[in-house]
Amino acid sequence: MGKFSGVLIASDFDNTLVYTEEALRLGLPTPPMSDANRQAIQDFMAQGGIFSIATGRALPAFAPVWRDIPMNGPTVLFNGAAIYDFPTATYLYKAFLPEAVRPCVQQVLDAFPQAAVEIYHDDNNIHAVHPNDLTEQHVHLTHAPTVTAPSVEDVPSPFSKALFEVPCEDLQAVVDYIRSQPWSAGYEVIPSSEHLVELTAKGANKGGMVLRLAEMLGIDRRHVYCAGDHANDVPMLTAAARGFAPVNAIEEVRRLPDIHILPDARQDAVAAMIGELHKIY
Numbered sequence: 001m002g003k004f005s006g007v008l009i010a011s012d013f014d015n016t017l018v019y020t021e022e023a024l025r026l027g028l029p030t031p032p033m034s035d036a037n038r039q040a041i042q043d044f045m046a047q048g049g050i051f052s053i054a055t056g057r058a059l060p061a062f063a064p065v066w067r068d069i070p071m072n073g074p075t076v077l078f079n080g081a082a083i084y085d086f087p088t089a090t091y092l093y094k095a096f097l098p099e100a101v102r103p104c105v106q107q108v109l110d111a112f113p114q115a116a117v118e119i120y121h122d123d124n125n126i127h128a129v130h131p132n133d134l135t136e137q138h139v140h141l142t143h144a145p146t147v148t149a150p151s152v153e154d155v156p157s158p159f160s161k162a163l164f165e166v167p168c169e170d171l172q173a174v175v176d177y178i179r180s181q182p183w184s185a186g187y188e189v190i191p192s193s194e195h196l197v198e199l200t201a202k203g204a205n206k207g208g209m210v211l212r213l214a215e216m217l218g219i220d221r222r223h224v225y226c227a228g229d230h231a232n233d234v235p236m237l238t239a240a241a242r243g244f245a246p247v248n249a250i251e252e253v254r255r256l257p258d259i260h261i262l263p264d265a266r267q268d269a270v271a272a273m274i275g276e277l278h279k280i281y
Helices: 021-026 035-046 059-066 101-111 133-142 168-180 182-186 206-217 231-239 269-280
Strands: 008-011 050-053 075-077 082-085 090-094 116-120 126-129 146-148 161-165 187-193 196-201 224-227 242-246 260-262
Touching (some): 035 269, 050 206, 075 206, 116 133, 168 196, 206 231, 224 269, 242 269, 260 269
Antiparallel strands (some): 161 196
């Protein structure tokens, strides 16, 4: 038992725990987690806390980095479509896309020929349809095995999520187009970076899945704290007892009611978050 027993931290990975934006843009290796963040997390866990990652990354994209992260809780993957326990290689919960999503994904590609889509599965397979330069950059960052498919119909089931990759200047148009379709009410449609749009099953978002994780762990919502930087983090930031965001977060996140702004992700944001929790507990 310790001062943080019964406390859960769920942190986003990219650009919150580790700043990866430059690696994505410039094709550089993913930088390591800072020593300050590592020490703070280890101290938090040593005092009874549970530290987990809630990421938009798929299983094969997060698998190369999870061993370097000091965490003792399961991981929320696929932007909230699954909870996975890496030490036992076991899915604890899945909320994948229905088969009816296939024509919807193809419709978006037909409307935006410049767009690509990566379709994620519950194993180590990712299929790319209409791959573009952004696809190549994303593969470099995540080191995830990717297979090119001629069409959405050629991609095997099940789909855990669909990730549209579009030029920055077209991202809002793609989001608006998807949300204007009558079928969009059955899905979560959330931008996760300046050129990525995530499509997951309705209710499969980081907020709902972090609360499900807390329930699995027997942790009261009053002791759930989340950190994130982008629109796909908003559901968990607003579901938490307190939401935290690094100063490099997008404006939508920084303007959330009651959000607590941390230093930049390159300046040990998560360590600063844990420092704030020391004041509370």
